[in-house]
Amino acid sequence: MPTHDVVALSPEPPRDCPLCPRLVAYREQNRAQHPDWWNGPAPSFGDLEARLLVLGLAPGRQGANRTSRPFTGDYAGVLLYETLIKFGFATGRYEARADDGLELVACMVSNAVRCAPPGNKPETSEETTCRRFLTARLAALPRLKVIVTLGDVSRRNALRALGLKASAGVAGHGSEFQAGPYTILNSYHCSRLNTNTGRLTTPMFEAVFRRARELVDS
Numbered sequence: 745m746p747t748h749d750v751v752a753l754s755p756e757p758p759r760d761c762p763l764c765p766r767l768v769a770y771r772e773q774n775r776a777q778h779p780d781w782w783n784g785p786a787p788s789f790g791d792l793e794a795r796l797l798v799l800g801l802a803p804g805r806q807g808a809n810r811t812s813r814p815f816t817g818d819y820a821g822v823l824l825y826e827t828l829i830k831f832g833f834a835t836g837r838y839e840a841r842a843d844d845g846l847e848l849v850a851c852m853v854s855n856a857v858r859c860a861p862p863g864n865k866p867e868t869s870e871e872t873t874c875r876r877f878l879t880a881r882l883a884a885l886p887r888l889k890v891i892v893t894l895g896d897v898s899r900r901n902a903l904r905a906l907g908l909k910a911s912a913g914v915a916g917h918g919s920e921f922q923a924g925p926y927t928i929l930n931s932y933h934c935s936r937l938n939t940n941t942g943r944l945t946t947p948m949f950e951a952v953f954r955r956a957r958e959l960v961d962s
């Protein structure tokens with residue numbers, strides 16, 4: 745079986761996934777500069793019985809690319825994981841390390857693009873190439889009910905992974921719509937830029953996860 749078919753069947757890419765040349769080159773560059781970092785596709789983190797999937801766009805260079813766990817080690821993880829703990833989707837303490845003991849409960853966190861892109865911006869072709877893993881990831885979560893997308897690009901990637909048009913959903917923070925068997929809730933990304941500028945406040949972010957909790961429990 746060709747390599748492409750092997751990886752296409754898996755919800756998680758291999759550590760040395762070769763499919764995006766630009767991201768592979770960036771990975772090699774980071775490995776040379778920081779051999780102690782993870783420097784590979786960031787595996788999804790969480791519960792295989794997840795009823796909630798939180799979907800970001802791509803790992804940060806010094807976040808998941810360094811620590812191996814999505815949203816771990818960079819600023820965005822603080823608000824995300826503290827909110828997941830508050831609404832019962834995680835237990836333990838978030839300490840910005842992959843070995844901090846934090847556990848997700850009926851929840852998984854992943855990214856639409858698994859490798860860190862230069863400048864935090866994946867190219868459209870890289871989103872398309874990596875979508876096979878998102879599609880397989882969704883298919884391998886039999887109890888999944890709700891997808892929280894962090895940002896509009898993540899939202900569009902989730903729709904495409906479900907075989908829908910990117911225009912099928914509703915843009916903007918707090919939007920909610922049905923996409924096949926799942927409810928998609930969209931949030932502004934919990935980035936430092938969005939929180940520092942007040943575009944996203946803690947109450948706004950918590951409102952999305954309060955609604956996710958209601959939907960998961962209904």
Ligand code: SF4
Pocket residue numbers: 757761762763764767768785857858859870873874877
């Ligand atoms: S972004 Fe996805 S498809 Fe591209 S190299 Fe990384 S794991 Fe492979």
